[in-house]
Amino acid sequence: MKKFHRLAFYAVISLSAGAAVSSLLSRGSSAAPQQKGPAAAAPQSQAERGKYLVEDVAMCQECHTPRDSSGNLDRSRWLQGAPIWIMPVHATSNWAMRAPGLAGFQGFTDEQGEMVLEKGVDPNGLAIQPPMHIYHMNHADAQAIIAYLRSLPSAYPNQ
Ligand code: HEC
Numbered sequence: 001m002k003k004f005h006r007l008a009f010y011a012v013i014s015l016s017a018g019a020a021v022s023s024l025l026s027r028g029s030s031a032a033p034q035q036k037g038p039a040a041a042a043p044q045s046q047a048e049r050g051k052y053l054v055e056d057v058a059m060c061q062e063c064h065t066p067r068d069s070s071g072n073l074d075r076s077r078w079l080q081g082a083p084i085w086i087m088p089v090h091a092t093s094n095w096a097m098r099a100p101g102l103a104g105f106q107g108f109t110d111e112q113g114e115m116v117l118e119k120g121v122d123p124n125g126l127a128i129q130p131p132m133h134i135y136h137m138n139h140a141d142a143q144a145i146i147a148y149l150r151s152l153p154s155a156y157p158n159q
Contacts, residue, residue: 104154
């Protein structure tokens with residue numbers, strides 16, 4: 001019986017984790033994941049939630065943080081822009097060779113950031129180039145991510 005309870009607990013945890021990911025990545029979902037599941041008990045600031053979404057859910061750092069000579073992400077230049085090291089499977093003319101710096105989020109208004117994260121449209125009204133994803137985040141998730149990015153030190157603004 002005890003075992004069963006523990007199993008049920010794990011099921012709840014993994015279900016709510018799954019819901020968080022699909023809520024982030026699905027088009028037009030309205031409920032923010034922080035309102036569901038056991039994690040709801042601990043109050044979280046918007047920037048803290050954005051950090052979690054950036055680092056653990058969407059993993060923006062994989063492209064936007066430079067790497068050291070061993071290929072590890074360089075914590076001292078977190079989200080400060082990096083060359084793109086992945087190549088397209090099929091040749092494409094609009095593949096971006098660099099992911100710009102996000103730390104500090106200088107050079108973007110909140111509205112521009114929201115357009116990027118909610119609609120996949122850049123500040124010039126053009127579609128974002130691959131391999132950057134075309135995200136359809138909900139508004140609360142986009143706002144949380146922007147709050148987190150603004151909280152980071154920006155050594156090299158908008159590179
Ligand atoms: C697979 C690699 C990759 C991942 C993961 C990624 N990006 Fe990007 N991002 C890029 C590339 C490449 C560009 C440049 C695209 C372009 O020039 O149109 C870019 C551009 C951007 C831009 C600038 C858009 C513009 O045209 O001004 C923003 C803002 C951005 N990314 C935010 C994010 C955030 C926030 C995340 C995580 C939620 C993220 N990116 C995840 C590769 C990535």
